[in-house]
Amino acid sequence: MSNCALRASDLEVIRGGNAVLSGMSFEVKQGEVFALLGGNGAGKSTTLLTFMGLLQPNGGIAEVLGQSAAKEPVAVRNQIAYLPENAALYDHLTAWENLTYFLSLSQVRPDQASLSAALDSVSLPIQSRGKPLKSYSKGMRQKVAIALALLRETPVLLLDEPTSGLDPSAVEDFHNIIERLAKQGVAVLMVTHDLYGACHVAHRVGILRAGQLVEVFEADEDGSIEIATVRDLFLQQQAA
Amino acid sequence: MKTIYLIAFDELRYWRRSKTAWTVLVTLLLISVCAAVVSNSEVSRRADERLAQQAEADAIFQAQPDRHPHRMVHYGHYVYRTASPLAVIDSGIDSMVGTSVFLEGHRQNSATFAAARETGLLARFGSFSPAFTLQTLLPLLLILCGFASVTREKENKTLYQLVGQGVGNSSLLFGKSLALWFVALLALLPLFLLGFDSTANEEFGFRSSLYSMTFGYLIYLSIWVLLIVSVSALLRTSAQSLSVLLGLWIITVVLMPRIASAYAGVSAPSPSQIETNLRVAETMRSGGDSHDIEDTAFADLRSLTLAEYDVEKIEDLPFNYRGLVAFRGEEADTEVLTQFAQERMEQELRQKQIADSFSVLSPVVAIRSFSMALAGTALQDHHHFLRAAEDYRYNMVQTFNRLQMAEMTLAEDLARNDSDESGRRTRVDSSAWTDMPVFELRSLDHAQRWQAGSNPGLTMGLWLFASFVLLLLSARRLHA
Structure with missing residues (x-):
């Protein structure tokens, strides 16, 4: 094979x-x-x-x-998990919400621990995770996008x-x-x-x-x- | 299906968090509630006014003392059109046409006291009614909410992300449509509740008409929702989408209904009131003057009646011949008047049909016609009122003419102005008008209203189908 x-x-x-x-x-x-x-x-x-x-x-x-x-x-x-050049995520949502929403669309239902682990693995500061992405830097947005790609498994x-x-x-x-x-x-x-x-x-x-x-x-x-x-x-x- | 719900939910969440969208949404709901409240108070006030005026007119009429019956024929009586309970949602042509008719012998007076004529030009342009809100303002607000629903995803490149999660184009567009449709539903709700409240007594099938009307509005708003999302999917930028949708709104909502009315007026022009009155008067003159028993137009009637009763002179008839002439004269006059009225109504219906044919170019023309038909405030309802008023007038006048025939002799009648005593002898007891049944307009039933709304309803169905096809086509053309 x-x-x-x-x-x-x-x-x-x-x-x-x-x-x-x-x-x-x-x-x-x-x-x-x-x-x-x-x-x-x-x-x-x-x-x-x-x-x-x-x-x-x-x-x-x-x-x-x-x-x-x-x-x-x-x-x-x-x-496929796809990570575009400019993290294409929603500004009106927080990191948690972005991950939950996009993962739901791909029929993935991760628990809170997996979400935290993914965000930990990309070193996204804990205090930023509950804030809307419009307040994020480009690098922070990229980290969330990477976490999303990882969580797709x-x-x-x-x-x-x-x-x-x-x-x-x-x-x-x-x-x-x-x-x-x-x-x-x-x-x-x-x-x-x-x-x-x-x-x-x-x-x-x-x-x-x-x-x-x-x-x-x-x-x-x-x-x-x-x-x-x-x-x-x-x-x-x-x-x- | 779950994907569609998720997308719809996120779209609503976006609107909730976006200041602009939130402002539009709140405005939309506010307008909807305001329209419901304003219309409810305005229509209730008008309905109460009409009831009070009708009661007053009935009281004045019934309070008339003993009189010669023909004086009562000319004294006349006002009848008022009762408002449809669904006029709170769509007052239709109610505010443009008269709501009362003065009933008298030998005449069919026009309906008078139109609210729009009383309130000035602004009311004619379009009152702040729930129907105006639903037909005109709501599509505009839906455009402001939804013009960027898909272009935003393209501009922010989030369409890649969505597609990357396995979201199909159709699911995406249906999800966006569902969110916008939910907003439309929210705006429709206060108006439905208002209609539900005003049709509480379930008379004449108005509750069923409310359900049909609501269904019609759902179709109409769905058409707009599908068009908005399709345009947003087909174009590259939000600015392009907004421009195209606003253009579409101006053409279909603002211009097309006015073009339709103007074209109908030009292609099927109505004769002027003066011209019609002259023609009616001329035709009626040839039928004779029923006040004059010697008028040659009634020579045949005289000879036939004398022959029928086998007497030589009209004085020998067992009834007042003058009353008979009045009776037959009214019969002939009414035939002429009815014929002209029928012609006028057919002319108005022709104009309406021409205007309605524009519904293939604008869904607003279709919903307007459908909504008025179901609300019981359309042209057919106005004609129904005029016919009912005319029937009442004819029966009232002929009742008085029969009294004139039966309650006095010809000699007494001819001498009625000779002295007070002679006058008294020709007076009929006032119980004759006190006991007369009052005018009660029975509205058309739901089936008749539904039938009148079926053609525009069908056109809206076609619009919905076309919009749905457009959405599917735009889903096929959509790419990140």
Whole structure:
């Protein structure tokens, strides 16, 4: 039985007459963290939205646990926790209410202890949890969004610039969470500008340019990726 | 289904916490309650006034002393239209048309004393009635509440989050609609309770009409709810959504009903009152003057009557021939008057049909017609009142004419002005009018009201279907 959680095969997406993804193929296994690095307009977010079934591919296929995202978007979304770049949560609700509401929508009913544990794991200050999100900083909002993604307990996690707006300590905490989830078998696809973070947490790092995967780096036996090599190629691709 | 409830609940929670939405909601409820209170006191006052005026008119009429019956024919009597209990919700054309008719011989007077004419131009534009609130203001307030219901999710990117939780587009739009519908229901409630209270005695099926009317308003408000959410789903920004919805409101609520009335007036113009009066007078003149027994128009009547009773002279008839001429004259006059009245009513109904045909372009035109029909304040109810008043007038006049035939001889009648004594001999005992039954208007029943409202009701059904289809289409087109 294949342990492939995400599969993009010859994926092609055209938006506004431009090919955003052109013939992209890759797989992410269960328990694997795959980071996609790329500049602006490389097609990073488009890749995630296609896996969510929010964008219809013009060619190829995007599968989540063997299901086509284009054909069965709702079923696919139930297997995915998605963390957008800007934490898309409700300003009029508190952290508790945001978590409870969105989890109810995905048919998850966590107890108070699980909610607290999730918020503890992202280091959201206790005194802020009962306040509406309109009083939160960008980083605090991001923490709530991460907690929400964790509480979904889905087999697949899609992350769009997840550490954007987080302080260094929160970034470190976040990386620990991702590593823990991967050990639990969760497949993580992360798109980011953060080269160092990607190399630190991912098992594989792909360089994306103009909708094509130009290179994939794998972690060596001790689990690390040579940052300098990735950086050089990344910068080279950016300059090209 | 649970997802729909959750989304609806959160939308209501958002409104509760948002100052703007909360202000709109409170305003909406306040307007609804105020309209109920104001209308209740205004309609009750008017109804009491009419009852008092009717009682006074009856008392004055019955207090008349012994008189010659034909003097009573010309003395006349006022009858008043009793207000429908559902006029507290929709006073319909009640305030525009007359509520009383002066009944006298040889004439069909127009209804007079319209409230709008008494209160000036502002009342004609639209009074602060519950119907005005429901038909005109409530859609506007629903727009202010709901124009951003979906665009807000797009602008704040929360649509990604919702979709990411597995929420389907249809569930999202139905949830948003449910919340808005709940608000509409809340605004409808005080007005329903008012109607429920005013139809407590269950007369003429008005309670059933209230239920039908409420159902009609629910359909009407549902149309608006679905349109608002659909537009919000189809457009990208809240500003676009608000502009389009306000435009839609102005066209369908403000302009279209006025265009409909103006077009109906132009395409089926009514003859002027003076023109009609001249035609009626001309037609009646050719039928003779029933005050003059020598009028040649009654020559046939004289010869036939003499032949029937086998006598030579009208003085030998066993009754007062002058009374018979008055009786037959009234019969002929009434036939002419009824024919003209019928023509006028048909003309008014034609105009109404033309105006109603605009309901395919505006649900407001449909609900207006439906609401008035069910409230018992529509054109058909006014015509019903005029017909009932005319029947009463005819019976009253002919009763007096029969008295003139039976209670005096022709000689006595002809000599009635010769002396006081002669006058006294032609006077009829006042018990004749004291015992006369008072005018009581029996309203149309629920089935008749429902029938009158069926066409606009059907049009609203079509509007609801179209709005529902639009919502489903916008759900298919909705993307984050």
